[in-house]
């Protein structure tokens with residue numbers, strides 16, 4: 001039986017211990033990993049195999065749900081460590097020799113780049129130069145973490161480097177939002193049912209609102225975040241992915257090419273964002289955080305209006321907003337339907353009413369809420385009622401972390417939930433001008449909002465200019 005190796009560059013880092021190893025452990029417990037598996041950590045720190053296993057176990061106590069010691073001990077036998085400076089080509093002979101010894105025969109290899117983005121290109125080039133990209137008795141694949149570039153030009157450069165060493169079908173650019181069950185459920189909701197798709201267009205939908213609110217602030221990530229800001233960190237990738245799932249046409253089949261073709265078409269149909277269709281803000285004490293520039297204009301919050309110029313969506317605005325240091329952590333998609341063409345009844349509470357609101361609750365509430373108008377008993381008037389679906393009530397299986405699904409997909413060679421090179425470039429092409437505007441911001445600082453608030457007041461004014469409000473979704477914790 002061919003061995004499968006997962007070789008993690010950046011093995012002593014935060015993502016490895018907090019997400020990757022727990023995800024692999026959970027899949028090992030479920031017996032979803034290949035029987036013959038090697039998990040090999042690579043970074044510069046000088047651990048022995050056992051030091052590395054011990055270190056991971058300490059962290060696993062924090063990040064693994066109900067750590068079973070015996071299961072962990074069995075799992076840890078498959079973990080190895082190779083100290084190496086992956087930026088140095090002269091270290092690759094030894095790395096290759098160590099890997100071959102650990103594998104003990106022909107092996108499939110999944111390389112996982114969990115290092116700082118400036119190391120992606122040198123490591124890929126080194127893998128190529130060392131011949132470690134060659135499908136030599138087993139396949140070779142590579143997962144590349146986000147961010148993939150910092151703008152269109154750098155993403156194109158990186159894609160060039162990638163394609164010099166790997167074929168596109170060997171490349172898995174990760175966006176962990178696509179690994180969330182509730183994000184994938186958008187496609188199931190739309191395409192595994194008949195009753196929603198006929199109303200899923202400009203004929204019935206007034207607008208779509210996507211919110212990704214976070215309570216965490218910049219924390220210890222200022223080095224990265226103050227250069228990235230919310231537009232690069234959340235909009236260009238995660239939020240656009242959610243938008244594509246909501247807006248795409250039904251693919252002919254659920255395979256990587258068909259799915260990604262349809263997603264790219266959505267990006268290509270989005271109208272360039274005009275002045276006034278995006279606002280930027282910073283939480284009040286952001287500039288005091290360690291590592292943030294004294295006069296930083298990096299937005300920690302943004303609201304953006306996108307318009308998709310195609311038959312399905314023409315005239316339906318997509319309002320996107322995301323920020324850090326907000327009141328609640330919640331990701332939700334609110335679809336606001338149009339009012340009935342002629343209203344026969346009145347609203348019992350004197351509000352306009354008559355607009356159905358469908359909320360796709362991504363996290364932490366995982367489910368769907370549908371608001372509709374219902375007759376108030378004893379009155380000739382309606383009031384809003386709600387139908388709710390929650391994953392936790394409907395299914396006994398836990399939804400699991402996004403990385404669990406994505407790593408398994410890469411092992412199985414299914415790239416449907418990963419980003420293709422043209423998709424990532426189209427996303428940057430759309431966001432580059434918005435980012436440029438936020439950076440210059442017409443010479444003024446971004447708006448300010450208080451920590452623990454719902455964001456800047458200007459975000460309410462922004463949507464109010466179109467005669468709309470940010471709709472309450474009903475998603476728990478909103």
Ligand SMILES: NC(=O)C1=CN([C@@H]2O[C@H](COP(=O)(O)OP(=O)(O)OC[C@H]3O[C@@H](n4cnc5c(N)ncnc54)[C@H](OP(=O)(O)O)[C@@H]3O)[C@@H](O)[C@H]2O)C=CC1
Pocket residue numbers: 009010011012013014015016042043044045084085086087088113114115116117119145146147
């Ligand atoms: N942490 C998170 O939650 C998320 C992270 N990401 C992305 O994942 C990647 C990793 O992030 P994170 O784990 O937080 O980063 P860390 O800074 O915690 O870890 C970086 C790792 O890279 C290793 N490293 C640095 N230089 C070299 C080198 N020359 N050769 C080999 N290894 C090296 C470091 O180990 P050593 O010093 O021992 O060499 C360390 O293990 C980044 O691209 C980030 O953007 C994406 C989404 C979320």
Ligand SMILES: O=C1O[C@H](COP(=O)(O)O)[C@@H](O)[C@H](O)[C@H]1O
Pocket residue numbers: 146214216233234331
């Ligand atoms: O990629 C990132 O995502 C997280 C938010 O992820 P979630 O799964 O917790 O919603 C964000 O905090 C981080 O800044 C960003 O780099």
